[in-house]
């Protein structure tokens with residue numbers, strides 16, 4: 001499992017993040033995802049803003065808000081700009097058809113809102129995230145009062161949902177929206193779109209981490225090379 005607190009430099013993540021940042025043109029509104037790979041894209045965008053690139057950004061988490069402010073990227077909101085030109089975000093697993101699983105950082109609800117508000121959704125990952133079929137546990141943002149009900153409904157679907165424990169405090173991971181993050185293991189998911197629709201019908205799940213709206217994926221390798229899939 002990836003150590004989310006690791007701060008070490010990753011040439012593959014940086015190359016993927018920087019390649020995606022180059023897609024952001026002057027005068028556009030960009031959605032900024034969450035995570036260590038997107039952080040490289042935010043840094044690169046900040047450098048371009050300092051050189052004169054005129055953009056505004058909508059963030060998906062407190063993490064991306066803090067990074068964007070630090071990088072000097074002017075912020076806006078979906079209320080002011082409901083349609084974004086492009087959104088850039090990381091992922092935890094990418095299948096052969098560019099379906100992705102997100103939510104390793106527990107930010108997938110706002111990430112989904114932002115990605116679906118964008119004309120183009122660009123995913124940036126390192127090569128460890130690539131797999132033939134989706135098989136990792138699916139992150140779920142769940143209303144705290146519905147956690148037991150969600151566990152029962154997930155069990156009826158053949159899965160097992162557990163509350164994600166916080167690593168630096170006692171108790172569960174709480175999302176930026178004040179909800180619990182759970183992870184639901186189902187094994188291989190051969191038809192992510194159909195499965196996503198089923199999960200969307202589970203009462204108590206605010207949002208699940210399956211995204212089926214990716215336009216391009218930049219995959220970064222340890223040697224700094226990148227591959228584009230679209």
Ligand SMILES: O=C(CO)[C@H](O)[C@H](O)COP(=O)(O)O
Pocket residue numbers: 002033034035036037038089090091092101102103104105106107108111
């Ligand atoms: O979905 C996410 C946060 O909710 C992240 O984008 C995903 O976990 C990938 O993170 P990283 O780039 O650090 O591997």
